[in-house]
Amino acid sequence: MDIPPRDAPAALVWLRRDLRLADHAALSAALDDFPKVHLAFVFDRDILDPLPGQEEAGPLAETPAAAQASGDPGRVAGAMRRDRRVEFIWRSLAELDARLRELGGGLHVLHGRPAEAIPALAARLGVAAVYANHDYEPAAVARDEAVRAALARDGRELRTFKDQAVFERGEVLTGQGKPFSVFTPYRNAWMKRLVDADLAERPVRLGGRLAPPGSAGTGEGGRTASPPALGLLPLESLGFSVTNLSELGIEPGESGARRALADFADRIGRYRDTRDYPAVRGPSYLSVHLRFGTLSIRAAARLALQTMRGDPAAAEGASTWLNELIWRDFYFHILHHHPQVVDHAFRPEYDAIRWVDGAEGDALFEAWREGRTGYPIVDAAIMQIRRSGYMHNRLRMIVASFLVKDLGIDWRRGERWFAEQLNDYDLAANNGGWQWAASTGCDAQPWFRIFNPVTQSQKFDPQGKFIRRYLPQLAGLSEEAIHAPWMASPAELERAGLRLGVDYPMPIVDHAVARETTLKRFAAARST
Numbered sequence: 001m002d003i004p005p006r007d008a009p010a011a012l013v014w015l016r017r018d019l020r021l022a023d024h025a026a027l028s029a030a031l032d033d034f035p036k037v038h039l040a041f042v043f044d045r046d047i048l049d050p051l052p053g054q055e056e057a058g059p060l061a062e063t064p065a066a067a068q069a070s071g072d073p074g075r076v077a078g079a080m081r082r083d084r085r086v087e088f089i090w091r092s093l094a095e096l097d098a099r100l101r102e103l104g105g106g107l108h109v110l111h112g113r114p115a116e117a118i119p120a121l122a123a124r125l126g127v128a129a130v131y132a133n134h135d136y137e138p139a140a141v142a143r144d145e146a147v148r149a150a151l152a153r154d155g156r157e158l159r160t161f162k163d164q165a166v167f168e169r170g171e172v173l174t175g176q177g178k179p180f181s182v183f184t185p186y187r188n189a190w191m192k193r194l195v196d197a198d199l200a201e202r203p204v205r206l207g208g209r210l211a212p213p214g215s216a217g218t219g220e221g222g223r224t225a226s227p228p229a230l231g232l233l234p235l236e237s238l239g240f241s242v243t244n245l246s247e248l249g250i251e252p253g254e255s256g257a258r259r260a261l262a263d264f265a266d267r268i269g270r271y272r273d274t275r276d277y278p279a280v281r282g283p284s285y286l287s288v289h290l291r292f293g294t295l296s297i298r299a300a301a302r303l304a305l306q307t308m309r310g311d312p313a314a315a316e317g318a319s320t321w322l323n324e325l326i327w328r329d330f331y332f333h334i335l336h337h338h339p340q341v342v343d344h345a346f347r348p349e350y351d352a353i354r355w356v357d358g359a360e361g362d363a364l365f366e367a368w369r370e371g372r373t374g375y376p377i378v379d380a381a382i383m384q385i386r387r388s389g390y391m392h393n394r395l396r397m398i399v400a401s402f403l404v405k406d407l408g409i410d411w412r413r414g415e416r417w418f419a420e421q422l423n424d425y426d427l428a429a430n431n432g433g434w435q436w437a438a439s440t441g442c443d444a445q446p447w448f449r450i451f452n453p454v455t456q457s458q459k460f461d462p463q464g465k466f467i468r469r470y471l472p473q474l475a476g477l478s479e480e481a482i483h484a485p486w487m488a489s490p491a492e493l494e495r496a497g498l499r500l501g502v503d504y505p506m507p508i509v510d511h512a513v514a515r516e517t518t519l520k521r522f523a524a525a526r527s528t
């Protein structure tokens with residue numbers, strides 16, 4: 001790639017899932033190559049317009065459905081959706097914009113389609129090149145190719161960098177140069193390849209290097225290129241309103257990520273022993289920051305590695321946590337090398353499974369996503385995701401397994417619903433997690449191993465603390481009864497003030513029967 005002339009006016013750094021100013025590969029490279037930089041973010045209509053909104057994300061004056069029912073076009077236009085991710089991004093950008101303004105710059109925030117918006121902004125600013133970080137999702141790869149082609153038509157380059165992963169694409173391969181499909185050898189090869197430079201902070205020194213707002217109105221449009229006064233489009237102008245993000249204590253932005261990382265640094269030594277218990281503050285809760293890049297993956301991995309090297313008492317916890325970060329790279333690797341997993345089973349034989357569909361499938365799916373299965377651990381987990389946009393990893397495995405192996409529903413339906421709900425939704429990790437639980441993926445749970453939701457509950461929420469938090473109607477049940485209320489004696493139910501079938505449903509399936517049906521379903525697909 002040619003290095004542009006030093007007197008080239010400026011570069012444009014296009015932020016996507018890297019909403020920070022520290023340790024940022026594309027920004028660091030742009031500052032190496034150009035004397036001045038602009039920064040921009042596009043609220044992408046192709047992503048935002050189809051978002052349905054999250055039912056339990058906070059109060060809303062009027063839902064799109066109610067407005068639609070009124071038949072009043074004015075009300076339809078004014079109806080808002082709530083989506084915690086959109087608010088998270090918006091607030092992270094507001095913080096970033098404020099910081100840029102302190103330094104004499106400002107963030108260009110656009111609402112449109114990147115393939116048009118980015119080349120148009122680049123032209124207006126008169127920049128020589130656009131810098132961005134790699135994204136591995138097929139739709140994002142196609143988007144970036146479209147932007148690259150449009151920029152090239154104007155004689156501009158799109159330069160992209162690894163930032164989201166520690167190792168990406170073909171960097172970790174088998175001895176035969178092939179992609180891995182099993183995690184443990186991938187992890188071993190990943191560890192073997194790692195040197196300190198891979199995790200080194202990418203320097204970003206912005207002082208005096210930001211193109212001031214309004215300074216570059218010399219582009220083809222001839223108009224001033226300064227970002228609007230606030231630098232940001234109001235959330236409402238995007239069709240979204242404020243959610244319960246603040247109530248949940250989720251702090252967006254780089255400052256939120258820094259605080260969450262520092263909080264976890266004190267607990268990392270206990271991670272291995274606590275991470276499987278949803279009632280305990282065991283995991284890092286950093287996934288939303290890693291998703292939107294308010295935290296750099298290198299900073300996260302540095303914490304793990306430094307703890308492993310410098311604190312023997314915490315080393316095991318840190319090494320277990322590093323493993324999870326490697327799973328994240330692993331699923332990017334799988335998505336990059338096998339993009340067909342987006343719509344298909346990684347193991348093609350499982351595309352032949354006959355799932356429960358039609359009215360019966362719809363009814364079972366509705367009961368699952370509304371937390372009405374009658375299995376308390378499953379229903380409590382569903383309440384957690386609906387109210388907070390987060391679900392504990394152990395619970396993600398339990399509810400995914402339950403949908404697929406107890407209810408016989410196609411994993412893709414669950415995957416899509418998670419995609420709407422999760423703050424940390426990431427195509428690679430979500431698809432990987434669902435295919436793991438459904439036994440259709442690479443290195444997945446074997447098809448004949450089926451989680452028993454009652455024993456999982458007894459093991460990982462032994463006192464029912466998590467269940468009580470999300471299903472207060474069961475709070476009066478004893479530790480023994482809370483995992484399977486239908487087994488409780490009438491006297492116990494009466495003591496707990498619980499009317500089964502009224503206050504809380506009877507189980508919608510019998511696990512033992514469902515298990516047998518699932519084994520037959522998988523066996524039939526394997527034999528075709």
Ligand SMILES: Cc1cc2nc3c(=O)[nH]c(=O)nc-3n(C[C@H](O)[C@H](O)[C@H](O)COP(=O)(O)OP(=O)(O)OC[C@H]3O[C@@H](n4cnc5c(N)ncnc54)[C@H](O)[C@@H]3O)c2cc1C
Pocket residue numbers: 275283284285286287288290291324325327328329331391392393394396397400418422424425426427429430431432433434437
């Ligand atoms: C069905 C299912 C769906 C999932 N969907 C997603 C998703 O959309 N987005 C997502 O980030 N994770 C997903 N996961 C993985 C995991 O559940 C979450 O990353 C984790 O619960 C996030 O909480 P944490 O940050 O406290 O995790 P921690 O336990 O503190 O882990 C640290 C980080 O490691 C990464 N990580 C951990 N476990 C995994 C994993 N199995 N695969 C990939 N990365 C991992 C995440 O970035 C996480 O933030 C899914 C798992 C399952 C079983």
